[in-house]
Each structure stands twice: as C-alpha cells, then as structure tokens.
Amino acid sequence: MYERIRNMREDRDMTQSQMAEYLRIHQTTYSDYEIGKLNIPLQVLDKIADLFETSIDYLVNRTNVEIPYPRKK
Amino acid sequence: MYERIRNMREDRDMTQSQMAEYLRIHQTTYSDYEIGKLNIPLQVLDKIADLFETSIDYLVNRTNVEIPYPRKK
DNA sequence: TGACTTTTAAGGGATATTCCCTTAAAATAT
DNA sequence: ATATTTTAAGGGAATATCCCTTAAAAGTCA
Numbered sequence: 001m002y003e004r005i006r007n008m009r010e011d012r013d014m015t016q017s018q019m020a021e022y023l024r025i026h027q028t029t030y031s032d033y034e035i036g037k038l039n040i041p042l043q044v045l046d047k048i049a050d051l052f053e054t055s056i057d058y059l060v061n062r063t064n065v066e067i068p069y070p071r072k073k
Numbered sequence: 074m075y076e077r078i079r080n081m082r083e084d085r086d087m088t089q090s091q092m093a094e095y096l097r098i099h100q101t102t103y104s105d106y107e108i109g110k111l112n113i114p115l116q117v118l119d120k121i122a123d124l125f126e127t128s129i130d131y132l133v134n135r136t137n138v139e140i141p142y143p144r145k146k
Numbered sequence: 147t148g149a150c151t152t153t154t155a156a157g158g159g160a161t162a163t164t165c166c167c168t169t170a171a172a173a174t175a176t
Numbered sequence: 177a178t179a180t181t182t183t184a185a186g187g188g189a190a191t192a193t194c195c196c197t198t199a200a201a202a203g204t205c206a
Contacts, residue, residue: 015182026166031184038164042112042133049135055142056129060115062122063142069130072137088153099195104155111193 001036005059008052009034023047074109078132081125082107096120 020030032038055068093103105111
C-alpha cells in the first residue's frame with residue numbers, strides 16, 4: 001500500500017524497528033502502516049517526510065517530484 | 074488549528090456545509106476538522122488539496138509555497 | 147433594534163479504529 | 177541446518193471517529 005515509504009526505508013537500509021524507534025511507536029504498528037492495514041497519521045507522515053527529506057505529497061503518491069518545497073518553521 | 078484551510082475556504086466564499094458536501098461528510102465533522110478537534114484524514118486532505126489547487130504540504134503548514142507539486146495520475 | 151436566516155460549534159453516544167501485545171512466519175546470516 | 181533478525185498476523189483494551197441534535201454566533205434587512 002505505502003510502497004513508496006517501504007522502498008525509501010529500504011534504500012536507506014533501515015529496519016521497521018528503527019523506523020518505529022524514530023517515530024516512537026511499536027514495530028508492529030509501523031508494519032501496519034507500511035502494509036496499509038492502518039492509516040498513517042499525519043504526524044507520522046510529517047516525521048517521515050523530514051527523515052527522508054521529501055514531501056508528504058510524494059510519500060502518499062500525489063506527485064512524482066521527490067524534492068520538497070522549502071521547509072517552513 | 075487548521076487556520077490555513079479555513080482561510081482558503083473563506084477566500085473562496087465557501088461555507089463549511091459546501092465543503093462537507095464536496096467531501097461527503099457532515100458539516101459538524103468538517104467543523105471538527107477545521108477547529109482541530111479531530112485529525113483530518115489523509116483522504117480528506119487529498120481532496121481539499123485538489124479543490125484548492127495546492128499541496129498537502131501547504132495545507133498542513135510544512136511549506137509556504139502554495140502552488141501544487143506536479144500532480145501524478 | 148429586533149426578528150429572521152445562515153453559519154458555525156458544543157455535547158454526547160454508538161460504532162469504528164488505533165496501538166500494542168504475543169507470537170508466528172519469513173528472511174537472512176553463520 | 178540452525179540461529180538470528182526482521183516482518184506480519186491475531187486479538188483486545190483503549191481511544192478516536194462521525195454524526196446527530198441543538199445551541200451559539202454571525203450576518204441580513206425591514
């Protein structure tokens with residue numbers, strides 16, 4: 001479901017547990033997200049976009065442009 | 074909370090009820106979103122970004138660039 | 147100003163979803 | 177092959193969602 005997030009994580013050689021630690025959630029919860037079993041909360045997408053240096057729009061497949069606009073705040 | 078969405082809606086002279094109709098949800102639910110009483114689901118942000126011709130990043134204040142990323146699909 | 151209309155928000159509850167736990171399965175390494 | 181690491185399934189208590197009714201606020205206009 002969230003193939004793009006999975007691929008970006010693997011590209012960076014990160015495990016689901018490492019992602020979960022960064023996000024401060026359980027590994028199984030993160031797995032549920034990647035699989036699409038659970039909806040990824042906005043706050044989580046926000047942190048993932050920062051980590052991967054991309055946009056939420058890219059993460060959720062609204063665009064194919066990976067580079068984000070200038071980050072605010 | 075979601076001041077930006079509220080402002081963009083008002084700029085377009087739309088009521089919460091009109092937004093709710095477009096999103097196919099109840100007006101009170103939409104109000105809950107704008108106020109920040111409920112989290113806005115991704116699917117809803119997606120439709121609002123389309124309606125307002127901007128990005129999810131802009132709607133949720135990740136960037137100040139209002140123009141959308143090139144739309145995929 | 148006051149009555150009327152329109153718009154927005156509060157309270158509350160049935161239902162749906164979330165998150166994490168345990169543990170199993172799958173993948174990888176030794 | 178077996179041990180280790182990584183990922184996913186099942187399930188349940190806790191939480192959040194969505195909408196209903198209705199109240200409050202804002203706008204209209206005689």
